[in-house]
Amino acid sequence: MPQRSGGMPENGGYMVAAYVAAGAIYLIYTALLLRRGRAEK
Amino acid sequence: MTPVESAERALRRAVPWIATSLALIAAVYVRALAFTPAEAAQGPAQKIFYVHVPSAWVAFLAFGIVGGVSLAYLLRKDPRLDLLAESAAEVGMVFTSVVLVTGPIWGKPIWGTWWTWDARLTLTLFLWFVVLAYLVLRGAVNEPERRARYAAVLGILGALLVPFIYASVYLFRTIHPMPVILRAGGPTLPGAMLATLLFSIAVFTLFFGVLLYYRYSLARLADARAHAAAERRDA
Numbered sequence: 001m002p003q004r005s006g007g008m009p010e011n012g013g014y015m016v017a018a019y020v021a022a023g024a025i026y027l028i029y030t031a032l033l034l035r036r037g038r039a040e041k
Numbered sequence: 042m043t044p045v046e047s048a049e050r051a052l053r054r055a056v057p058w059i060a061t062s063l064a065l066i067a068a069v070y071v072r073a074l075a076f077t078p079a080e081a082a083q084g085p086a087q088k089i090f091y092v093h094v095p096s097a098w099v100a101f102l103a104f105g106i107v108g109g110v111s112l113a114y115l116l117r118k119d120p121r122l123d124l125l126a127e128s129a130a131e132v133g134m135v136f137t138s139v140v141l142v143t144g145p146i147w148g149k150p151i152w153g154t155w156w157t158w159d160a161r162l163t164l165t166l167f168l169w170f171v172v173l174a175y176l177v178l179r180g181a182v183n184e185p186e187r188r189a190r191y192a193a194v195l196g197i198l199g200a201l202l203v204p205f206i207y208a209s210v211y212l213f214r215t216i217h218p219m220p221v222i223l224r225a226g227g228p229t230l231p232g233a234m235l236a237t238l239l240f241s242i243a244v245f246t247l248f249f250g251v252l253l254y255y256r257y258s259l260a261r262l263a264d265a266r267a268h269a270a271a272e273r274r275d276a
Contacts, residue, residue, distance in 0.1 A: 009084035011150035018089040018146040019070060022096065022139045026066070026248070029135045030059060033255055037052050040262050 045269060048262035055255040062248040069241045077237040089147040091237055095245035096139040097165075101203050103133025103249065104168065107175075108200020111193035123189035124264060126196050127179060128256040132249060134172045141169060152216060160213035164206045171199040 042050070073091040080087035106129040114122040144162065145155040156162065175195045182188035205212075210219050228235055 008079065008081060009086070009150065011083075012085040014146050014150045015074075015085040015088050018086075018143040019074070019092060021142050021146065022092045023066075023070070025135060025139050025142065027063075030063065030252070033252065033259070034056070034059070037255065037259055040259060040266075041049060041052070 043269075044265035045262065048258050048265055051258035052255065052262065055251060055258060058251040059255060062244070062251050065244040066248060069237075069244050072240060073237050077233055078231075080234075083151055086147055086150045089143050091241045093140060093143040093147060094238060095241045096136045096143065098242055099245050099249040100133050100136040100140055100168075101207065102246070103129045103136060103253075104172070104200045104203050106253075107133065107196040108203070111196035111200070114189060114193045115197075118186075120185070120189065120264065121261070123185075123192065124260040125257055126193065127176075128253055128260055130172055130175050130196060130199075132252045132256055134169065134176065135252075136245075136249065137165065137169050137172065140165060157216065159215045159217055160209040161206060161215055161217040164202060164209055168199060168202045168206065171195070171202065175199060 069091065073088050077088065077091070079085050107126050110122050110126040110129065113119075114126060144165075148157070149155050175192060178195060179188055179192050182191060207220075209215060210217050230238065
């Protein structure tokens with residue numbers, strides 16, 4: 001794992017990937033649910 | 042007010058709450074990413090914790106609801122309980138999917154591997170498949186009473202996995218970290234990290250509650266429409 005001179009690992013890309021993936025899953029499900037709601041009305 | 046009107050009103054009432062929950066999740070992101078210190082040994086990847094752990098807590102809560110409500114359905118045969126169990130299973134599956142996606146993304150930089158057949162990871166994946174089977178089963182059985190009974194049994198069996206998943210880090214040799222809040226001796230996190238985690242847990246729990254309410258109202262609306270159509274046919 002790449003290390004900065006200060007010793008903290010440089011793995012911010014994984015953090016961003018996880019936040020984007022989680023956000024995408026929640027947003028897609030919410031959008032699908034709202035679409036089902038509109039279709040049902 | 043007819044059951045159809047009541048369910049439609051519930052759907053309308055939930056929309057502002059969904060928007061509020063999404064705004065609060067954005068606030069969790071900002072707080073976690075910009076205002077919470079990174080853990081020294083793990084680096085920024087440790088911040089995945091603030092999405093992964095609250096999602097896992099909500100998944101446990103969802104399947105606890107599925108199990109409890111399914112048991113209540115078998116005892117009382119109230120169709121609303123079946124609709125609530127179905128809704129909690131579907132929403133819970135979304136949260137479990139996030140757990141299963143964010144976990145490997147966290148595991149790769151810290152453990153050096155995306156996946157390992159560790160007890161907690163394997164049981165969580167198994168739970169995801171059980172819930173998938175639950176939802177497929179519901180789609181495969183047409184007769185409502187039979188569908189509800191079969192689904193309730195599977196829902197209870199799926200919920201029984203939850204305590205095993207929670208206890209798996211104690212019961213088996215595992216590389217998954219131990220709990221940091223619900224443990225003897227109290228939380229081990231520094232104050233700023235604990236505050237972000239608790240904020241995130243509260244927001245994700247609210248988000249789950251709102252999605253569950255909306256999904257349940259949707260199920261009630263479809264059910265009320267089906268009953269109204271059947272009554273018109275019989276008249």
